[in-house]
Amino acid sequence: MGGVETHCEELFPLLAERGYDITLIRRSPYVHDELDNYKGIHLVNLETPKQKSFEAIVHTFKAILEAKRRKVDVVHIHAIGPALVTPLARLMGLKVVFTHHGPDYDRDKWGFAAKTMLKLGERMGTLFANEVIVISEVINNILKSKYGRKDANLIYNGVPAPTIVKDTEYIDSLGVESGKYIFAMGRFVKEKNFHHLIEAFSQIVDKKDFKLVLAGDADFDDEYSQSLKKMAKENGVVLTGFIKGKKLYELLSHASCFVLPSSHEGLPISLLEAMSYQLPVVVSNIPANLEVGLAPDSYFEVGNVELLADKLKLIVNSDFSRINYDMEKYQWEHIADQTAAVYGKLFTK
Numbered sequence: 001m002g003g004v005e006t007h008c009e010e011l012f013p014l015l016a017e018r019g020y021d022i023t024l025i026r027r028s029p030y031v032h033d034e035l036d037n038y039k040g041i042h043l044v045n046l047e048t049p050k051q052k053s054f055e056a057i058v059h060t061f062k063a064i065l066e067a068k069r070r071k072v073d074v075v076h077i078h079a080i081g082p083a084l085v086t087p088l089a090r091l092m093g094l095k096v097v098f099t100h101h102g103p104d105y106d107r108d109k110w111g112f113a114a115k116t117m118l119k120l121g122e123r124m125g126t127l128f129a130n131e132v133i134v135i136s137e138v139i140n141n142i143l144k145s146k147y148g149r150k151d152a153n154l155i156y157n158g159v160p161a162p163t164i165v166k167d168t169e170y171i172d173s174l175g176v177e178s179g180k181y182i183f184a185m186g187r188f189v190k191e192k193n194f195h196h197l198i199e200a201f202s203q204i205v206d207k208k209d210f211k212l213v214l215a216g217d218a219d220f221d222d223e224y225s226q227s228l229k230k231m232a233k234e235n236g237v238v239l240t241g242f243i244k245g246k247k248l249y250e251l252l253s254h255a256s257c258f259v260l261p262s263s264h265e266g267l268p269i270s271l272l273e274a275m276s277y278q279l280p281v282v283v284s285n286i287p288a289n290l291e292v293g294l295a296p297d298s299y300f301e302v303g304n305v306e307l308l309a310d311k312l313k314l315i316v317n318s319d320f321s322r323i324n325y326d327m328e329k330y331q332w333e334h335i336a337d338q339t340a341a342v343y344g345k346l347f348t349k
Helices: 005-019 055-069 082-091 111-129 137-147 171-172 196-201 223-234 246-253 271-276 305-316 331-345
Strands: 023-027 041-046 072-076 095-100 131-134 182-185 209-214 238-241 257-260 281-284
Touching: 005 041, 005 072, 005 271, 005 331, 023 055, 023 257, 041 055, 055 072, 055 082, 072 082, 072 331, 082 095, 082 111, 095 111, 095 331, 111 137, 131 331, 171 246, 182 196, 182 246, 182 305, 196 209, 196 223, 196 305, 209 246, 223 238, 257 271, 257 305, 271 281, 281 305
Parallel strands: 023 041, 072 095, 095 131, 182 209, 182 257, 209 238, 257 281
Antiparallel strands: none
């Protein structure tokens, strides 16, 4: 589970409620259920090789063929990698909506060839999709300056209403205490900078029984993810693996703060989730995080471990208080209405 998957899981049931006939095409290696329908969405699983360099493009190519076979009205492609097949979809007579979730070619995990293909995917999606959706003004400006596409639809990522969990059964099992841990979550990839977070937390001399809880894992275990887990264990960090549902809600309900030290994001759903729980947040000063518009003291210079450590020390030594953020533009019902309006442009053509 990542940001795009979370986005789709929240968005498409709401569009189904609005009368759209939605079919979502999944990659079989990641499917661990027997469902063929979820909240009004038809689920179709396609066999795809689990190889990070080309699984997305192979899956999307097969998905486009499946969409054509099903005679769909509109294909909605998410992220710049899959967007590489946008011209093919158009040549096959399909109308395409492309959502740009962020410049993935900036991610450290990709080599030169993969970065080149991702940049080409961004170009193909931007130039050939009937309608383009961007999740931040930062991305919108990229498309304007690089490709001259000035009619993209700005629709932010969303976040559901928080599910407050009062009991502490799960965090008790982790050996952490309510209000006594710093929380972070995400994939174990280099650009998330979790190694910086662990290093910064280790610099706190008097932790006052605070712990660092890190939720997530790597889709593909590699040298970085292995070294991160080793570093975490050596520094007493609590690792939960991939979690969602009640376990995640419980961790968000009882955390003292949320940290996002990334060097790359589109518009981070994990940050929006933490804000929905009214948690104090400490985030890197990359453009995607700055666009959220937090108080200046919530930011630190990306990569500055000493400054991050100072921020964490302040959290440990301060009384906890919740922060009431303005979350209106991140409401999924509003986002579903905006997306339906984009679809409506194509249904009337």
